[in-house]
Amino acid sequence: MVKHFNLYFKNKIFNCICIMFFVLGCSTVKIEKTDIGYGWANNSVNTVKFRKNALTTHNEYQFIAYYDENSYLILGKRKINTKKWEIFKTSYKGNTKDAHNDISIAIDGDGFLHVCWDQHDSKLRYVKGKSPLSIKIGEEEPMTGKEELKVTYPEFYNLANGGLLFFYRSGASGRGNMVINSYDIKSKKWIQIQENLLDGEDKRSAYWQACIDAKGIIHLSWVWRESWDVSTNHDLCYARSKDGGITWEKSTNEKHILPITASTAEYAWRIPQNSSLINQTAMTVDKHGNPFIVSYWSENKTPQYQIVYLDDGKWMKSNTGFRKTSFYLGGGGTKQIPISRPDIFIDDNGTHSSLYIIFRDEERGNKISLAYSNLNEKSNWKITDLTKLSVGQWEPNYDINLWNKNHKLCVFLQKVTQVDGEGLEDVKPTMIQVLELNKLPK
Template sequence: MLAANTLVCNKDRGVPGDSSGSPTYRYFSTTQVGTTWAGQPVGQDILVDGSRQYVGYYDGHRRLIIKSRVGTGGWTTKVLDTSVDWDSHKYITMELDINGNLHVAGNMHDSSLNYYMTSTPGNIATLARVPTLANSTLESRVTYPQFLKSASGELYFKFRYGRSGNGSEYIYRFIAPSRKWQVVASRGILDGQGNSSAYSTSPIPGPDGYFHMAWMWRDTTDVSTNHSLSYAKTKDFIHWQNVQGANLTMPMTKQSPATVDPATVGSGLVNGIVGIGFDSANRPIISYTRYDAARGNQLFLARGDASGTWYRTRITRWNGVFPVQGTGSLRFPFSVGAVKRAANGTLQLNYTCNSNTRTIVLDEKSLGVKSDAPTPSPLVGSPVLPVLRDDPQLVTNKTTTKSGKSVYILQWRSMPVNGDKPRAVIPPSEPLLILEYRAP
């Protein structure tokens, strides 16, 4: 009998699949941006626009810092007027609008808005706090800020108003000529009706011209109360449809005809471990994790079609269970990406289990597993990274972005999650690094 919190990944099944022409990136350089707070693994951000790089992070004093440089030139620094505590939800996110001005949001978890915008493109010295975007009431309790961009480059801002178990999601649209924001749907897009909240993916552009989004509902602050995996698509963030193409009334609720998997409370659904991909017929395929009939964690796929039916299948055969329960920031031993089309009528899905990255190759028609094996890394070369001290408690965190032929990795070390609770001893700062890898 395996102990609780023990999860054993699949044994190798076949050989790694075709990478479908994915490029190989070779290590090019490492740059130290500065030092960063190591108390919690809170998310930090890197944004690359041509030769200009922007980095948003919390420094050793927990202050939100924005840095910018062109090429390999010197850094320009802007210290913003907000400081993070022990809450790992309070990540930083950045985006550029169509005029090239930088927008920054961060340090929010059921908190008042922390939002900044430049008045001169490329000049972070002009970053200034924007106290209200469109609705001061909604912006008094913000969580999970996300920037979205339409196919034409229009900027949108998505966030949750309220708290876990009692919240609604809203989207704003940025009007570039006036530098003002407007609410897209006055009642929001997802409404927990006072007794739940939605945990959604960022809407992603699909090959069919729609943005696609999945979410699950949660009834309390405990992750074990996640239930009812759902899906919708949109072209304008105002009008939403289910997989059948039927229009959905806004805001979407638990009663909306958008359910993918009617998993009940206690079924092991994990918010944040959900991916959306597409097959060669542009049908959405949602990858996610939940318990199987034996109450063990497994990866599942759900594929929708124009009839409105979702076909669900289990694709792993893990042993053991890692209980899906608890409040605050939690770390699970598994994650999953989105399916991608591959060669010879197959699909590929990358996932991790116990820190091991693996690739499942699937028959596109049946979604049957053809192989499950370790994933070869597209990154070639192992840079020697500076380490201030040898501390086995520290975990490596990273944020990745692509620009042109380069992959940029923002990397740092921190203490692991601690349920968003303070530690008795605050660890010293750690180096914050940019690793660049380039394709031929």
């Protein structure tokens, strides 16, 4: 009896110690916020997930872009590890009533700012900085003059040689094609390298996410959508390029004959229509170059955040499984959804490798939340909230370049609303902030 009691007591102490160390570990996560200025908050245009990028860093400077309360394009920069921002109100405006019309920015290898904004099946709007590291911009100009009349979802990606890639959809939802432009810093010119990489064959369109690894390999994944209705999203596909986007292959090294279609694509994971599958999420790679794709969909009636990843040449899936509330995703326009699209990154320096997901969920009071798991042990997911108050219909966007360089997490933060189906809420402008974490939970 005494022996059993002692064993019980020891187990209790051990569990308490484990909990204590877990709490102490989480308490070391230092979170700081920096105020920048007030922004448009009547919908989610400043915080949509498909911004590439809302925040970006070049050398010692971090840059930001957003719409103010009067829909003007605002640009800003600061020296990293400081709180003082230089802000420039441009003469350009955007149609902020449409949450698709986001702003994307990048800095090329010579330090020039590139900005694209106000795009939804409309003419390209693109400007460059006047000088290196300047937030003063020039006049609107074309990139290549090709496929620039019906542009949607502009995204910039940095290349190791200092150049840039620019991804966008040409055409409308359900029948659009994926275009890729490439910027050379020597000639300071754009060329179009893909006019129609992902071909919907006038029957469907691709909604993608991408990342570029340390070796310069472009990893691309996407879902197909059969119409304007988000419920027709289906399947998760994958392709990669080892030469800057010119040629593409499957994970098996099999070369693609371009363009890639529904019948020729590599399917990382089969997901049927009407699964509440979301589009335009995020992906990353581990230190071995294996892609990790995060999304959400339902395998019963409760959408869960899911990770599809490559392991020893085989596609695997991990269901985080921590959500409890069901909902159904369907209809058109920008949706009011109980959860945000997720972002993802991996901390695999040293002996401890962790996988992180940034998200928002009504279950947790619509706070910014961070879920994490041991990548090597594939342990259960733990969750910590990074804000105390609700951020409304916010979706995550973090400074990818700063994370890759310094392993410091900076997240674009603004409390916003989103009325379902592209509606507007009559609310006051809210503060644009940058949320910074100098140490992550393990």
